[in-house]
Amino acid sequence: AQKITQTQPGMFVQEKEAVTLDCTYDTSDQSYGLFWYKQPSSGEMIFLIYQGSYDEQNATEGRYSLNFQKARKSANLVISASQLGDSAMYFCAMRANNAGNMLTFGGGTRLMVKP
Amino acid sequence: GAVVSQHPSRVICKSGTSVKIECRSLDFQATTMFWYRQFPKQSLMLMATSNEGSKATYEQGVEKDKFLINHASLTLSTLTVTSAHPEDSSFYICSANPGSPLGYTFGSGTRLTVV
Numbered sequence: 121a122q123k124i125t126q127t128q129p130g131m132f133v134q135e136k137e138a139v140t141l142d143c144t145y146d147t148s149d150q151s152y153g154l155f156w157y158k159q160p161s162s163g164e165m166i167f168l169i170y171q172g173s174y175d176e177q178n179a180t181e182g183r184y185s186l187n188f189q190k191a192r193k194s195a196n197l198v199i200s201a202s203q204l205g206d207s208a209m210y211f212c213a214m215r216a217n218n219a220g221n222m223l224t225f226g227g228g229t230r231l232m233v234k235p
Numbered sequence: 236g237a238v239v240s241q242h243p244s245r246v247i248c249k250s251g252t253s254v255k256i257e258c259r260s261l262d263f264q265a266t267t268m269f270w271y272r273q274f275p276k277q278s279l280m281l282m283a284t285s286n287e288g289s290k291a292t293y294e295q296g297v298e299k300d301k302f303l304i305n306h307a308s309l310t311l312s313t314l315t316v317t318s319a320h321p322e323d324s325s326f327y328i329c330s331a332n333p334g335s336p337l338g339y340t341f342g343s344g345t346r347l348t349v350v
Contacts, residue, residue: 153338155338155339162343163273163326163328163343163344163346164341164343164344165279165328165330165341165344167338167339170338211278211279215338220284220292221267221332222269222281222284223269223279223281223330223338223339224281225278225279225280226278227277227278228277228278
């Protein structure tokens, strides 16, 4: 079974600063994918970034980067130069390729950006 | 890009009535649709996986007779909450994989309130 843990229920960050959202995972599968989604108050799920288990380079997408430490089973999201619009819930999720292709989500972190 | 259209976005119904939620893949064929439920301030929990032309697979603890899933075509999956009760009030969201390894396109969600 897959498990995703996000230990920070809530985080504050000052506008224009960087913030790291933690995510650890547990799986016995060798092949898996890790995702980060943003969920604003409207409820939509916005894909941010993806890291495959065999990817050697950390994924980056604009202001988002994923700090992938495979041995530690962590996949932290780093948001640089925070903006007020970054205030939202953030979910880490995993797809284990031998587990039916569904996503398993962590509990989420609410990020609040202060002006 | 791939879009999943989910309707209705909000619904209020009386206790004891049934509510149908539709998810349509607009520009791709979705052989599988994932249905999630999200209670306030909680994460997304997978309820069931619907497969076109066959029975849905339900997660442990989800009542099959209460949450009826139909996936009659490659572009339409429906979730019917039967005999709804206030405890069924939640945010329901569907997701499908359009074939990209990055996965998953989500519907915009349905906020169900049972009074």
